[in-house]
Amino acid sequence: MRETCLSSGHRTAADRHVAVEYSSDDEWAGHLLAFVRAGLERDEQVQYFADVTDPGVVTRTLTERGVDAVSAVRRGQLMVATAHETYLAGSRFDPDAMVGLWHEAVDAAAARGFSGLRAIGEMSWGGRDIAGADRLLEYELRIHHEVFAQLPLRAWCFYDRRLLSGAELDVLREAHLTRTACGPSEKPVLSAVPLKTLPGFRLVGSVGYESRHVVASVAAAIAASPVGDLTLDLSALGHLDIAALADIVSAARRRPAGTPVRLLGAPAAVHRMMQLFPELRAGLEVAVP
CATH class of the missing domain: 3.40.50.300 (P-loop containing nucleotide triphosphate hydrolases)
Incomplete structure (x- = not known):
C-alpha cells in the first residue's frame, strides 16, 4: 500500500x-x-x-x-x-x-x-x-x-x-x-504508466492471467501511437510470458510510424525468449543489458 x-x-x-x-x-x-x-x-x-x-x-x-x-x-x-x-x-x-x-x-x-x-x-x-x-x-x-x-x-x-x-x-x-x-x-499486480519525459510506457509488476488486459491495453497504445520514437520500459517488470511478448511484438509491427519500439530494461527471461525465437525481435530495438 x-x-x-x-x-x-x-x-x-x-x-x-x-x-x-x-x-x-x-x-x-x-x-x-x-x-x-x-x-x-x-x-x-x-x-x-x-x-x-x-x-x-x-x-x-x-x-x-x-x-x-x-x-x-x-x-x-x-x-x-x-x-x-x-x-x-x-x-x-x-x-x-x-x-x-x-x-x-x-x-x-x-x-x-x-x-x-x-x-x-x-x-x-x-x-x-x-x-x-x-x-x-x-x-x-x-x-x-x-x-x-x-x-x-x-x-x-x-x-x-x-x-x-x-x-x-x-x-x-x-x-x-x-x-x-x-x-x-x-x-495492482501489473500497472502501465506513461513515461514522463520520453514518449512511451512502463510496465510495473508481473504479467499473469488476471493482468493480461493491461498488456492488451499497452499493446493497443503501442500500435496506435503516431510517435516516431517509442520506448517500452520493462525494468520494473518481474515476469513477462511469451504470449504477452508476442502481443507486444505484434503491436510494434502494426505501428503507423513504421519505426521499431525501443525495449528498455528487458528481464533476462525476455532475452532468452528472443534467442530461442528470433522472430520475436521483429519491430523491436532491444537495448543491451
Missing part, C-alpha cells in the same frame, strides 16, 4: 492530467469547486463531461458554493455536457476520436479568446458494459503524449470509488502520473 497526492503545480504534462478519486458527494463537490473556480479566475474555458451526475446538479452545486455558474454558462466560459455527447458520441468509445476532440476543443477555446482550456470528465462509464469501454486504459495511457504533451490543456479524470471496482480503479489510477489519492491505495 502507498500514498499519492496531487502536486501543487501544473507546469508539465504530468501535472495537467490528473486522476481524481472521491467517495462521497461532498468530496466530489470540493474537487469541482476548486477546479472550476481556478479556471474562471484565470479566464480559461471550463468544460465538464458528466456521466452519472445530472448536468443541472453541476451548475447548481457551483452556484450554492459561491460561483456565478449561470453567468459563466451564458458567456460560454463554462460548458456542461454529457459523456454521451463527448466520450461516447459514436457507436462505441473511440480513443482516436477523443484525441481529436481535445485538439479541436483547445483550438475552439483559443478562437473564442479564452486563455486556455480545462476540463473535468466523469469516467464511471468505464466500469459499465459499454462498447469500447475496454479501451479506457489504452486511452489514458496515450493522451499523456498525444494530448497533454502537445496542448495547453488541464484535465481532471473523475473516478468515483462507489462506481468502479477496486481492481479497475487501481489500474486506471496508475495510468496517470499525478493523482489525488491522499490515502492508502493498492498497488
